[in-house]
Amino acid sequence: MQPSREQKLWMYEHMVLSRRCEEQIAKIYFEGKTPVFNMANGPIPGEMHLSDGQEPVAVGVCAHLDAEDIVTATHRPHHQAIAKGVDLNKMMAEIFGKSTGLSGGRGGHMHLFDPAVNFGCSGIVGQGLGPAVGAALSRKMQGKPGVAVAFIGEGASNQGAFHEAMNLAAVWKVPFICVIEDNAWGISVSKRASTSVPRNDVRGASYGIPGHYVEGNDPYRIYDVVGEAIARARAGEGPSLIEVETFRLAGHFMGDAEAYRPKGEKDALLERDPIPKMRSRLIEDGDASEDELNSIEKKAEERIAEAIKFARESADPRPEDALTAVFA
Amino acid sequence: MQPSREQKLWMYEHMVLSRRCEEQIAKIYFEGKTPVFNMANGPIPGEMHLSDGQEPVAVGVCAHLDAEDIVTATHRPHHQAIAKGVDLNKMMAEIFGKSTGLSGGRGGHMHLFDPAVNFGCSGIVGQGLGPAVGAALSRKMQGKPGVAVAFIGEGASNQGAFHEAMNLAAVWKVPFICVIEDNAWGISVSKRASTSVPRNDVRGASYGIPGHYVEGNDPYRIYDVVGEAIARARAGEGPSLIEVETFRLAGHFMGDAEAYRPKGEKDALLERDPIPKMRSRLIEDGDASEDELNSIEKKAEERIAEAIKFARESADPRPEDALTAVFA
Amino acid sequence: MTESNDRKLTIARAMAESVAQEMRADERVFVMGEDIGALGGVYGNTRGLLEEFGDERIRDTPISETAFIGAAVGAAQDGMRPVVELMFVDFFGVCFDAIYNLMAKNIYFYGGSLKVPMVLMTSTGGGYSDGGQHSQCLYGTFAHLPGMKVVAPSNAYDAKGLMTAAIRDDSPVVFMYHKRLQGMGWLGTEAGATVKTPEESYTVEIGKAAVVREGADVTIVSLGLGVHHALKAAEQLSQEGTDAEVIDLRSLVPLDRETIRKSVAKTGRLIVVDEDYHSYGVSGEVIASVVEHDVSVLKASPARVAYPDVPIPFERGMEQFCLPNVEKILAAYQEMKSA
Amino acid sequence: MTESNDRKLTIARAMAESVAQEMRADERVFVMGEDIGALGGVYGNTRGLLEEFGDERIRDTPISETAFIGAAVGAAQDGMRPVVELMFVDFFGVCFDAIYNLMAKNIYFYGGSLKVPMVLMTSTGGGYSDGGQHSQCLYGTFAHLPGMKVVAPSNAYDAKGLMTAAIRDDSPVVFMYHKRLQGMGWLGTEAGATVKTPEESYTVEIGKAAVVREGADVTIVSLGLGVHHALKAAEQLSQEGTDAEVIDLRSLVPLDRETIRKSVAKTGRLIVVDEDYHSYGVSGEVIASVVEHDVSVLKASPARVAYPDVPIPFERGMEQFCLPNVEKILAAYQEMKSA
Ligand SMILES: Cc1ncc(C[n+]2csc(CCOP(=O)(O)OP(=O)(O)O)c2C)c(N)n1
Ligand SMILES: Cc1ncc(C[n+]2csc(CCOP(=O)(O)OP(=O)(O)O)c2C)c(N)n1
Numbered sequence A, B: 001m002q003p004s005r006e007q008k009l010w011m012y013e014h015m016v017l018s019r020r021c022e023e024q025i026a027k028i029y030f031e032g033k034t035p036v037f038n039m040a041n042g043p044i045p046g047e048m049h050l051s052d053g054q055e056p057v058a059v060g061v062c063a064h065l066d067a068e069d070i071v072t073a074t075h076r077p078h079h080q081a082i083a084k085g086v087d088l089n090k091m092m093a094e095i096f097g098k099s100t101g102l103s104g105g106r107g108g109h110m111h112l113f114d115p116a117v118n119f120g121c122s123g124i125v126g127q128g129l130g131p132a133v134g135a136a137l138s139r140k141m142q143g144k145p146g147v148a149v150a151f152i153g154e155g156a157s158n159q160g161a162f163h164e165a166m167n168l169a170a171v172w173k174v175p176f177i178c179v180i181e182d183n184a185w186g187i188s189v190s191k192r193a194s195t196s197v198p199r200n201d202v203r204g205a206s207y208g209i210p211g212h213y214v215e216g217n218d219p220y221r222i223y224d225v226v227g228e229a230i231a232r233a234r235a236g237e238g239p240s241l242i243e244v245e246t247f248r249l250a251g252h253f254m255g256d257a258e259a260y261r262p263k264g265e266k267d268a269l270l271e272r273d274p275i276p277k278m279r280s281r282l283i284e285d286g287d288a289s290e291d292e293l294n295s296i297e298k299k300a301e302e303r304i305a306e307a308i309k310f311a312r313e314s315a316d317p318r319p320e321d322a323l324t325a326v327f328a
Numbered sequence C, D: 001m002t003e004s005n006d007r008k009l010t011i012a013r014a015m016a017e018s019v020a021q022e023m024r025a026d027e028r029v030f031v032m033g034e035d036i037g038a039l040g041g042v043y044g045n046t047r048g049l050l051e052e053f054g055d056e057r058i059r060d061t062p063i064s065e066t067a068f069i070g071a072a073v074g075a076a077q078d079g080m081r082p083v084v085e086l087m088f089v090d091f092f093g094v095c096f097d098a099i100y101n102l103m104a105k106n107i108y109f110y111g112g113s114l115k116v117p118m119v120l121m122t123s124t125g126g127g128y129s130d131g132g133q134h135s136q137c138l139y140g141t142f143a144h145l146p147g148m149k150v151v152a153p154s155n156a157y158d159a160k161g162l163m164t165a166a167i168r169d170d171s172p173v174v175f176m177y178h179k180r181l182q183g184m185g186w187l188g189t190e191a192g193a194t195v196k197t198p199e200e201s202y203t204v205e206i207g208k209a210a211v212v213r214e215g216a217d218v219t220i221v222s223l224g225l226g227v228h229h230a231l232k233a234a235e236q237l238s239q240e241g242t243d244a245e246v247i248d249l250r251s252l253v254p255l256d257r258e259t260i261r262k263s264v265a266k267t268g269r270l271i272v273v274d275e276d277y278h279s280y281g282v283s284g285e286v287i288a289s290v291v292e293h294d295v296s297v298l299k300a301s302p303a304r305v306a307y308p309d310v311p312i313p314f315e316r317g318m319e320q321f322c323l324p325n326v327e328k329i330l331a332a333y334q335e336m337k338s339a
């Protein structure tokens, strides 16, 4: 399955949007945190997990999804949220902890929930798997369209929740896909040190479902493989497991010294940055001109700037609102 | 790997011991529970999970184990305990809740622990897997001999603990074996309704370790397959996963009406009772004479009767001892 | 012919009846759990449902509590109204993330923009020698953590009304039923739990305690099975001329502190009866809720009759030694009076 | 040259030093957990250990808490003395069975015939905008369930001594360290936690509270970070002529009720400061423990300054609104005095 030209441009646009988002957040994150770095300070306090480098996975998957489809994302959710169409202003406002944020500042960057596009995430590794299977079941029971995709990291594939959800989805044959972002690291622990198999695609056989591994952090190949799995799911043929090779260009979270990385790894990865790579490819393949891409990039920059402006200018929540929205 | 004649007789002896044990418990369990069945009453109160029919698994595995090897068993632990060499008197006394029991009546039939033979069990499905991996790790770190076997039911193979423990054991390459007793049912839920693959052996590939399925509830075949896995483990080559076809001739617990079983299933199973089957085979193969087997059976009966006498005649714990042995 | 309002039900049947009525009225309601289909639930509370509603809506699950409780959350967020069972509350350890961190917090993380209408029903309690991993109450454990309502009925009337209220609630509700109140003969049911229960559908408000016996001399606060101990103790006390008021909490979250405080303000004496572990649980909370409000109402030091801080032993004598009972309540009152 | 007994350590370094000393002395001691090797622990408490002891004894694990905590139990029962880390206490939901039902109960199920010598260390607390799944304390949750000792130091001296005691204990000990006391600059450490800590090995007895400030007018009981709030509030109160006694619980299980009762008997007033959720937790237990013993010692209704029963919000203003602080303690005292 090959993406159309429009889809390619959509993918590039959303990769760039995501990257600009992360770049800006990375910059703003340090406001108020210098000279002494204290995570509690600044306009964006708390932990911050950036997704630079992993954009191809998000767009390769979400190019197949509509608003009605369900995504549960991880603690590293920005690229996934952007690709799924989460409202950028509200998302940024949430990251800033503003009253206009997705949850009015209650969640923060690890807890982005947008019911309008059926997007959720969590701070607990593997926690999104069950809910995605349940949403898929809900669609099946209601006879409504929609597939559910749970994104997890390769480290999460060793969590019990993974096994239980895969088995349940397979037994109930619901329209569910688990997409594993294999960035080779779970914080400082390498995949090799944590996972008994080199690739998680083989684990599909444990559930009698297709397993795929997609190499190269390549948006088109991801699009291709995921497309088949989604078609299968939409046709009522049940779940699939897809692991995608990717890499993170940043630390696990901001402030990570990354001393655990072998020497040279980081530089080698920067050479393989998927965004300039896709840019050249679009031009080489004749899918877009420099001008078109410049314009996409400029718009993305503006869109992110606008979201940041919206977030900055939004009001803080009232402190006492902490006590509301506990129950429906 | 074939069992020697001595091993065959040992296996038969322990299968019979286990069966006599269950028969006696089944009888005594109803003391005090008629005419009105109330689980709380009688010399053996509480839930009771019998292992009739599953004896081949216990003996086929434990024929390879010494006291120093570790076994973590399930909520259905009698056959496993007996095959592992747990002190019969203390075990029976524990089932009766006596002061002379393995834990002085604190545990009961689901919580049989005998440090002398490194035997433990639990009432939580899959709970024994982690401890078995840890004991195996302990031996590896200490450079001491010993393999650890965790028994679970086929229903437990869908619990997250299973996945995590298998992966951990494989990553750390510890001398650990998971033996799944596939009796086709998890209480009233069939394997087909709960497990996405017909056989759990395929799940070994998820951990890069050997997976085996042993058909026929046959003690010799079980002995054979487990023997290879144990040799592997002892040689430092890491864990294995073995699923064994077996069946339970009783209900899930005593009092189970078994209405969920398809018509005729129970009768068909009774025809395949592994104990008379092994008896005939021992004779046919010239491994034992009627007399020898009669004598084994008689001794087993006596041994169980003795254990029951010991249990019955032992003193109850002092009620206030409930407050002791919480901490070491 | 028995009038509808004379009909007595066990809690098990009351729960099943409520679920069935709600399933008839609302096709988004469905049930998931281990052995809740053909078996009808180990504690009988889903009996008859498979026959009426079929296996799409009455779903036996694998032994995968994390997955199926997580799935219930996902389904609830997607417009369904799942009723999901955790067979024994003791098993919460394998799946509590899906409960306390996911089910209980997602409304908050959504900023209130989404509902999580689901019921988690789970059996509690010991007293029948089921050992340390099948006999706990864990009321305090669930009630301590924010975002989930927690109810625990003592009789069939409340059970049906609370279940109906729970299913209709747009927030997650944990429904803790005590095994020895279920009306399963094989567990030796407390007779007082089987009471008149209307056939028609009704709700009991979540968050309201009930004064199940009025009295002026001492307030005994309890929940679940403990309410029956308290009522029996009150009967005995009345023979000695002491007039005990008994409060059935029914709901732990929200906790009806008003009703408790009002009663203790009247009686000046407080005994809390709780089958959950003694420390850091329900008994401490009830006492603190009274004294932080107004310590001067107390004429005597309050007392608790709770499960000691030890694992639950199998053997009957040891277990009974630990469990709350009528004698312990009476002794607590004696000590209070003589102090 | 700094004298050894003048040396100040952060809690993170104190913990690592204790573990290192015990590992040198006893080769059965080893460490397992996520990112405790090359990274040295997200909160620095295993820094330097990998370099000294190598990756056999300092084991990074997969993200499989159920398996590796279960494995620690198995190893402990087999003669090892594991120190295992649950990175954030908030993650307990994925593995609590291995903790509360296995680690905490096996000594009992063995009838005391076996030891389970292990330490589970875990980080607690918020205040730095890490959101609702990375900021909880959950003290009450752990302390409620029998079979595990639970400690929570407020300073490096206690942290080192409690860690050494915990490693040498033959029963499971949960070691809860507060992130904002760790001395990791990036979390804005409370300065009072970094105190003089002897280089030589020593123990602090598990189960003994410390009177960290003597006073006659009011008792403020707390633990972890709350102790520092309490001490600051006491300083301010002293300027108004009020003499507050501050108790650092240090250990939740066993709970040193004697020390609390003795203090309140003296002061007649009690404020409990707890960053864990308000209801069914530490604050209720401390208050109940005092009044059930002798309610007459209280001159005023006791008060608690605890985290409200809501999930922890991300945004700073909302989170700070919920957290205990000096002002809230002072306000509680004012109300107590004017009542
Ligand atoms: C159950 C659980 N355990 C541990 C953590 C802490 N933690 C957060 S992210 C992370 C690493 C996750 O690795 P991976 O799944 O590969 O995702 P990545 O960060 O690489 O995107 C860990 C251990 C957690 N959030 N939840
Ligand atoms: C985590 C957990 N969930 C549920 C149960 C209740 N339960 C006890 S035994 C059992 C069925 C187990 O089936 P299987 O693993 O096949 O073992 P079998 O009983 O067939 O020997 C269930 C669901 C439990 N003890 N622990």
Ligand SMILES: [Mg+2]
Residues within 6 Å of the ligand: A153, A154, A155, A181, A182, A183, A184, A185, A186, A187
């Ligand atoms: Mg990763």
Ligand SMILES: [Mg+2]
Residues within 6 Å of the ligand: B153, B154, B155, B181, B182, B183, B184, B185, B186, B187
């Ligand atoms: Mg089975």
